[in-house]
Amino acid sequence: MIEKIVTTENAKIIKDSYISLLKSNILDISFKKKSTGEPRVLVGTLISSYLPPLVKDENKKPKKSNDFIVNCWDVEKGAWRSFDILSEDLVITNHK
Numbered sequence: 001m002i003e004k005i006v007t008t009e010n011a012k013i014i015k016d017s018y019i020s021l022l023k024s025n026i027l028d029i030s031f032k033k034k035s036t037g038e039p040r041v042l043v044g045t046l047i048s049s050y051l052p053p054l055v056k057d058e059n060k061k062p063k064k065s066n067d068f069i070v071n072c073w074d075v076e077k078g079a080w081r082s083f084d085i086l087s088e089d090l091v092i093t094n095h096k
Contacts, residue, residue, distance in 0.1 A: 006085050011067040014085055018070050018092070022046040026075060026095040031087040042081045043095055044072035 006014050021027060026045045033040050051073050074081040083090065 006068075008067075011085065015067060015070055018085065019046065021092070022070070022072050026050075028093045028095050029072075029083055029090070031083050031090045034084060034087070040083075042072070042074045042083070043076045044074055044081060044083075046072055050075055 022044060023046045026043060026047070028041065029044050030039065030041045032038065068084050068086050069082050070085060071080055071082045073079075
């Protein structure tokens with residue numbers, strides 16, 4: 001588990017650390033959904049062999065980057081998911 005204290009000053013470093021972990025691990029990520037307060041759990045990774053093929057859509061506008069949001073592939077749902085590194089109840093552990 002990662003002990004975290006996220007501020008606007010260190011958010012990029014923390015986000016990059018999570019991305020680095022996701023690139024080499026499958027992680028259990030639990031948090032409360034911001035809009036509903038509902039507990040969520042995802043089994044996320046950025047290991048290339050788990051990711052779907054990249055499909056480029058010329059008509060789609062690129063999304064703005066957010067220093068506090070991490071996107072990852074949920075291997076159980078088979079879909080892209082995201083989590084906010086500012087979530088007070090965010091817990092990230094190695095997948096069992």
